[in-house]
Amino acid sequence: MLKLRLVFLISFIFLNLIISTLKACTIFSCNRAGKVLVAANEDDNTPFTRIWYNPATKDRYGSICFGGPDMQVASAMNEHGLFFDFAAASYDLSKLNLNRPFNGFLMWEVLGKSKNVKEALEIIRKYDYNNASQILIADKEGNSVLVNPKGIIEKKGDFLVNANCNIINGKISCRRPEIVNESLSRSKKNTVDFLKEILNKTHQEGEKLTTLYSTICDLKNGIIYVYLYHNYESYYKIDLKAELKKGYRIENLADHFNTNFAYEEFSKNHALYLKESIFNEMLKQGTEVTTDKYIAESKVSESKNSKLDSALLEVALQLVKYSWNKQSNGGMWEYWFSMPNGYNLTIIKDERLNSAKKILQYLSEKDQSDIKLRNFTYEMLAYVNLIQGDLTTAKDIYTKAISNPNEAYNVTLTRGKEILSRLN
Numbered sequence: 248m249l250k251l252r253l254v255f256l257i258s259f260i261f262l263n264l265i266i267s268t269l270k271a272c273t274i275f276s277c278n279r280a281g282k283v284l285v286a287a288n289e290d291d292n293t294p295f296t297r298i299w300y301n302p303a304t305k306d307r308y309g310s311i312c313f314g315g316p317d318m319q320v321a322s323a324m325n326e327h328g329l330f331f332d333f334a335a336a337s338y339d340l341s342k343l344n345l346n347r348p349f350n351g352f353l354m355w356e357v358l359g360k361s362k363n364v365k366e367a368l369e370i371i372r373k374y375d376y377n378n379a380s381q382i383l384i385a386d387k388e389g390n391s392v393l394v395n396p397k398g399i400i401e402k403k404g405d406f407l408v409n410a411n412c413n414i415i416n417g418k419i420s421c422r423r424p425e426i427v428n429e430s431l432s433r434s435k436k437n438t439v440d441f442l443k444e445i446l447n448k449t450h451q452e453g454e455k456l457t458t459l460y461s462t463i464c465d466l467k468n469g470i471i472y473v474y475l476y477h478n479y480e481s482y483y484k485i486d487l488k489a490e491l492k493k494g495y496r497i498e499n500l501a502d503h504f505n506t507n508f509a510y511e512e513f514s515k516n517h518a519l520y521l522k523e524s525i526f527n528e529m530l531k532q533g534t535e536v537t538t539d540k541y542i543a544e545s546k547v548s549e550s551k552n553s554k555l556d557s558a559l560l561e562v563a564l565q566l567v568k569y570s571w572n573k574q575s576n577g578g579m580w581e582y583w584f585s586m587p588n589g590y591n592l593t594i595i596k597d598e599r600l601n602s603a604k605k606i607l608q609y610l611s612e613k614d615q616s617d618i619k620l621r622n623f624t625y626e627m628l629a630y631v632n633l634i635q636g637d638l639t640t641a642k643d644i645y646t647k648a649i650s651n652p653n654e655a656y657n658v659t660l661t662r663g664k665e666i667l668s669r670l671n
Contacts, residue, residue: 330464495576
């Protein structure tokens with residue numbers, strides 16, 4: 248029986264309500280000694296971080312993005328040195344007057360259209376910032392601000408901190424932002440090594456929450472130093488302008504580092520490890536060949552079906568996310584997050600979608616005791632047919648997916664009804 252992990256059942260949002268996957272991060276900017284640096288510890292419990300490069304187009308500035316396998320942007324910097332990074336917060340959006348939402352991911356618009364903080368705020372102020380997280384935005388000129396649903400906080404002095412608090416034994420602990428403030432206040436240093444020391448002091452370790460990776464960005468020179476799994480002795484250096492010249496691509500962050508036993512063990516014990524292993528095999532051995540191999544294994548290994556079939560479903564979704572990311576020049580899969588633009592008919596020519604469809608077709612034909620999950624699989628199969636241009640088949644499968652409202656997830660009903668209303 249397929250078991251779809253919770254992340255895939257609830258990882259959807261409406262309008263511009265992006266819920267960052269990062270649970271408790273430490274982010275700070277520092278403008279002193281002629282240097283403009285931004286540093287961040289990205290803390291979560293899901294490894295397999297992605298980096299994707301988005302060269303400039305006629306409509307957008309070039310950029311680099313960091314995020315999880317869902318391809319939701321956690322942090323980013325564009326070719327002009329504009330940077331942003333989220334820290335999870337606890338704003339109750341239902342209690343705020345948010346009448347002017349942006350019809351998509353607002354910070355993606357900012358990243359592609361702004362050279363500095365001033366231009367970023369001109370865009371942001373046109374809308375109600377309906378994001379439960381607080382974001383730090385900085386530029387190479389030394390400007391930085393915090394933006395949250397209640398307003399904008401400008402930098403006072405030569406540094407700004409964006410960090411949240413943990414709950415320890417039922418009490419709020421804010422030692423991480425305090426440590427950053429104390430360290431920057433007591434010293435006038437502004438070097439990569441100094442900021443690295445602060446990141447080391449504020450990193451987190453644990454099974455439920457850990458520092459997955461850290462970055463230090465030199466905004467003036469377009470250089471990024473990346474550290475994996477709170478190991479600050481080894482780094483991967485990115486020259487953004489040089490990398491953008493190589494073209495669009497998605498990379499696994501861990502591939503840029505030597506073997507790290509602690510990170511390997513952490514990854515192997517994660518629920519997504521099998522899915523990631525299959526997906527990486529696709530990248531090396533070919534998508535179609537690997538798809539056929541594991542479908543065949545699923546057919547003959549009935550005792551392993553639960554684990555393998557769940558991984559195959561996740562692989563199919565990853566293929567769709569990669570295809571969408573490429574055709575949108577780095578954008579996230581808006582349909583998955585129930586954003587209005589995600590319902591627009593977009594035809595995608597990508598061979599990876601053929602393998603996604605083959606996997607979804609196979610899984611949808613299996614005898615599944617979880618009816619809601621089966622209908623979710625139908626929905627995803629319908630969507631792949633939709634973006635490949637087979638509207639008739641898509642319409643038929645969407646109809647099947649939501650034929651009984653009591654046997655479908657709410658998100659499947661919402662998306663299915665919206666697509667069908669546009670196809671009819």
